[in-house]
Amino acid sequence: MLAESLGLSAILFVIGVVGVLTRRNAIIIFMCVELMLNAVNLTFVALSRYYGMGGQVFVLFVMTVAAAEAAVGLAIIISIFRHRQTVDLRNINVMKG
Amino acid sequence: MALSSSHPLAGTIAAWMWLLPVLPLLGFFINGALSILGSSHVGPSDPDMGHDDHDASPAASDQASHSHGGDSHAQAVPRFRALTAIIGPGVLILSFLLAASIFLAMRGVDMSAPFIQRYWSWMPVGDLRIDMAFQLDQLSMVMVLIITGVGALIHIFSVGYMSDDPGFARFFAYLNLFVFFMLMLVLGANYPILFVGWEGVGLCSYLLIGFWFTDNANASAGLKAFIVNRIGDVGVLIAMFMIFANLGTLDFTGVAAGAAGLPFGGALVTTICLFLFLGCTGKSAQLPLYVWLPDAMAGPTPVSALIHAATMVTAGVYLIVRSSFLFAMSPIASITVAVVGAVTALFAATIAMKQWDIKKVLAYSTISQLGYMFVGVGVGAYTAGIFHLATHAFFKALLFLGAGSVIHVMHAAYHHSGSHDDAQDMRNMGGMRKAMPITWIVMWIATLAISGIPPFAGFFSKDSILGSVYEHAGDSVLTNATWLGMSGHTVLLAVYVIGLAGAFLTAIYMTRLMLYTFHGPSRATADEQRHMHEAPWLMTGPLVVLGALSLAGGWLNLPSIMSFLGPVGGLDHWLEPVVGAATRTVTNGVALEASHSTEAALIGAAIVIAVLGIAVAVLALKPASLVPKAQSPAEHGFEKVLANKYYVDEAYDDAIVRPVYGLSKNVFWRGLDAGIIDNLFVNGSAALARGLGWIGARIQTGSTGVYAWAIVVGAIVVLSAFSFR
Numbered sequence: 001m002l003a004e005s006l007g008l009s010a011i012l013f014v015i016g017v018v019g020v021l022t023r024r025n026a027i028i029i030f031m032c033v034e035l036m037l038n039a040v041n042l043t044f045v046a047l048s049r050y051y052g053m054g055g056q057v058f059v060l061f062v063m064t065v066a067a068a069e070a071a072v073g074l075a076i077i078i079s080i081f082r083h084r085q086t087v088d089l090r091n092i093n094v095m096k097g
Numbered sequence: 098m099a100l101s102s103s104h105p106l107a108g109t110i111a112a113w114m115w116l117l118p119v120l121p122l123l124g125f126f127i128n129g130a131l132s133i134l135g136s137s138h139v140g141p142s143d144p145d146m147g148h149d150d151h152d153a154s155p156a157a158s159d160q161a162s163h164s165h166g167g168d169s170h171a172q173a174v175p176r177f178r179a180l181t182a183i184i185g186p187g188v189l190i191l192s193f194l195l196a197a198s199i200f201l202a203m204r205g206v207d208m209s210a211p212f213i214q215r216y217w218s219w220m221p222v223g224d225l226r227i228d229m230a231f232q233l234d235q236l237s238m239v240m241v242l243i244i245t246g247v248g249a250l251i252h253i254f255s256v257g258y259m260s261d262d263p264g265f266a267r268f269f270a271y272l273n274l275f276v277f278f279m280l281m282l283v284l285g286a287n288y289p290i291l292f293v294g295w296e297g298v299g300l301c302s303y304l305l306i307g308f309w310f311t312d313n314a315n316a317s318a319g320l321k322a323f324i325v326n327r328i329g330d331v332g333v334l335i336a337m338f339m340i341f342a343n344l345g346t347l348d349f350t351g352v353a354a355g356a357a358g359l360p361f362g363g364a365l366v367t368t369i370c371l372f373l374f375l376g377c378t379g380k381s382a383q384l385p386l387y388v389w390l391p392d393a394m395a396g397p398t399p400v401s402a403l404i405h406a407a408t409m410v411t412a413g414v415y416l417i418v419r420s421s422f423l424f425a426m427s428p429i430a431s432i433t434v435a436v437v438g439a440v441t442a443l444f445a446a447t448i449a450m451k452q453w454d455i456k457k458v459l460a461y462s463t464i465s466q467l468g469y470m471f472v473g474v475g476v477g478a479y480t481a482g483i484f485h486l487a488t489h490a491f492f493k494a495l496l497f498l499g500a501g502s503v504i505h506v507m508h509a510a511y512h513h514s515g516s517h518d519d520a521q522d523m524r525n526m527g528g529m530r531k532a533m534p535i536t537w538i539v540m541w542i543a544t545l546a547i548s549g550i551p552p553f554a555g556f557f558s559k560d561s562i563l564g565s566v567y568e569h570a571g572d573s574v575l576t577n578a579t580w581l582g583m584s585g586h587t588v589l590l591a592v593y594v595i596g597l598a599g600a601f602l603t604a605i606y607m608t609r610l611m612l613y614t615f616h617g618p619s620r621a622t623a624d625e626q627r628h629m630h631e632a633p634w635l636m637t638g639p640l641v642v643l644g645a646l647s648l649a650g651g652w653l654n655l656p657s658i659m660s661f662l663g664p665v666g667g668l669d670h671w672l673e674p675v676v677g678a679a680t681r682t683v684t685n686g687v688a689l690e691a692s693h694s695t696e697a698a699l700i701g702a703a704i705v706i707a708v709l710g711i712a713v714a715v716l717a718l719k720p721a722s723l724v725p726k727a728q729s730p731a732e733h734g735f736e737k738v739l740a741n742k743y744y745v746d747e748a749y750d751d752a753i754v755r756p757v758y759g760l761s762k763n764v765f766w767r768g769l770d771a772g773i774i775d776n777l778f779v780n781g782s783a784a785l786a787r788g789l790g791w792i793g794a795r796i797q798t799g800s801t802g803v804y805a806w807a808i809v810v811g812a813i814v815v816l817s818a819f820s821f822r
Contacts, residue, residue, distance in 0.1 A: 020805050029801075089801045096799030 005046035012039035026087040105206040111199045118280035124188035124273035132266035135177040185269030186252035193245035232286035236675040240283035247407045250639035255399040257635035275301035288347045298409045306396040315395040322389040329379020336372035353422040370430030377413030384441045394456040398501030407490040414470040418479045421679035428578035435475025439592040442468030446602035451739035455500045477683030478565030479676035488554035488650040492546040495643035499540040502632040510625040524726040528619035532629035539644035546647040548604035549707040554650030566593045604710025617720025
């Protein structure tokens with residue numbers, strides 16, 4: 001059961017990473033990041049069976065932080081859209097040195 | 098305060114010797130404060146330039162008239178002048194009275210060891226222990242009496258001489274400070290304290306040479322004196338380091354004890370002595386570092402008398418006598434001192450022959466006489482050197498103060514006539530004896546003294562030096578020493594002959610100075626002559642006292658052949674505890690006593706030379722045919738070389754000053770400072786940072802995708818590094 005859980009977790013994580021690296025839409029990149037977080041959550045839960053409840057406690061923390069992150073992240077994205085009328089990251093490079 | 102309780106002077110008035118330098122120091126603080134408080138116009142000016150300065154600074158005078166209630170005269174005469182006139186000389190007189198009391202106490206006790214007072218530990222660093230300590234012995238007593246005695250007279254004279262100067266209080270503050278440092282120098286119980294005084298008098302010399310610093314030439318002369326002296330001071334420092342490294346102490350008593358253990362005539366003691374002597378050539382204006390002293394005449398004349406004739410410039414002689422235990426161990430260094438002294442004596446005397454500035458003549462005369470002192474201490478006749486130091490302090494201070502009186506009077510006369518002629522040029526003087534009879538008489542006394550005419554003071558001291566040279570050439574450790582391939586006997590005989598030649602020239606140039614200044618017709622205009630009159634008693638009083646000393650100074654140390662005049666060898670006996678051992682080292686342990694016939698012949702030769710010099714001057718020089726400076730023809734041939742002081746200043750300028758300046762400008766400034774430090778280090782590091790920043794900016798694309806890739810790749814690299822460990 002552990003191997004399947006960890007395998008699924010790895011697949012979800014890689015999908016998240018590939019999404020972050022390849023997509024240009026800020027909303028989708030954001031969702032991919034959430035996917036990566038949840039893949040890690042799955043790992044924690046799966047391993048908590050063998051290593052105690054600490055993993056599940058940690059998952060709660062991760063979900064809390066992810067909720068806060070979602071609130072801030074979405075606010076930033078909306079704010080960017082209001083300024084630029086787009087959320088395509090190819091057009092957003094004001095930090096260029 | 099730890100007293101050496103066993104010493105016979107403990108508990109007597111000598112325990113108050115710390116007050117000797119502290120009194121002038123108090124005078125410095127009070128006069129310095131008065132100088133700052135007393136005048137809104139601290140800057141210097143010539144007495145006759147006061148109005149120009151006044152007009153040149155309207156802002157300052159506005160401020161002053163507010164604070165003085167609109168009295169515009171308030172700043173022409175500095176406030177607190179009377180207070181300064183009392184405190185300035187007063188502290189010196191108190192110091193002198195204290196010194197005299199201590200002297201009397203010293204005469205009453207049998208004193209073979211110096212009386213040392215330790216006040217506090219000054220520099221305890223590892224093995225180095227330097228105490229703030231004073232040492233009173235027969236040698237420092239002589240110096241203290243000269244400094245405070247002659248110093249007090251010159252302070253009194255200055256009250257009259259500087260009376261119109263806006264910097265009156267500042268002048269006395271500096272003068273008091275000088276006396277403080279000079280007393281530190283002669284009272285210090287170890288080399289570092291002596292060196293503090295040594296540097297301090299140099300500082301005061303600088304301040305007083307540039308006293309009228311608004312004239313650029315005066316400020317430059319002060320700088321020149323300071324810088325030339327630094328060269329010598331490095332020598333003293335190195336000598337001190339070497340003494341400490343080899344003997345482990347810098348106390349005079351400790352070094353004296355340790356010096357006896359050094360190999361006689363060894364390279365070490367010779368090197369130490371030569372470095373010490375380098376300092377002496379700077380401070381005491383000997384070849385090759387004498388060039389600052391003639392320029393130092395830019396200062397007020399009392400300064401020339403006190404610092405650049407009577408006291409500070411003799412510090413080198415004092416240093417050698419104080420270190421006699423070292424110099425006696427090194428015949429080579431001793432002969433070097435004597436040779437440099439003799440050559441300087443003759444060299445400076447020739448320059449003095451053709452100077453027209455009355456103070457320049459006296460300046461070169463001072464260099465020349467200092468040369469004689471070094472001849473004395475160089476051949477191991479330490480008492481003779483100190484003897485000449487004392488008599489020279491009397492008659493040279495008198496000559497300078499007399500010249501100061503003359504200049505003062507010339508200046509006042511020119512002030513009335515509105516003339517801008519040179520008040521110090523002898524060609525503009527002449528016939529001053531009618532206006533200033535007292536000055537004239539005392540100046541002749543000093544002239545006869547310096548020329549070596551008996552029974553004036555200079556005769557005895559100069560004869561004592563030249564006689565010692567002759568005797569030590571015959572039989573002493575110097576006789577058999579080899580100096581630059583020549584035997585000591587030959588060298589000392591040459592020194593003796595050079596000394597006689599210098600004495601001959603001394604008589605000539607001093608008579609020339611007197612003839613041109615006081616005799617013949619006056620070359621001033623009739624209007625100016627009406628305004629010439631004897632200086633006030635404040636100025637003539639000290640002259641008369643110094644005249645008496647110049648007359649009687651010889652009785653300090655009569656030669657044994659003249660026992661009919663009084664007790665002989667007073668100074669010899671007095672200084673025996675200090676320099677006796679060193680003198681005996683030089684003379685192979687026996688007290689040299691030339692036969693009376695030899696001594697009579699030597700004295701006869703000295704008198705003949707002096708009389709001949711005066712006679713030649715009187716017969717050859719025609720004061721009546723002299724014309725004022727403005728109409729004087731240019732000199733030719735060797736006269737021109739002498740008038741231009743052998744072009745030594747120009748030679749130093751070309752050989753040293755300009756190369757150093759060029760090196761500093763092109764290599765150190767443009768090459769090292771501007772090139773390497775500024776360009777390579779400062780601007781170079783800025784350029785490096787800017788270049789790295791440019792590269793960093795290229796990485797910073799602003800594109801989120803690139804950052805995401807960087808994070809992922811980085812994470813993979815780190816994780817792989819961990820897993821493949």
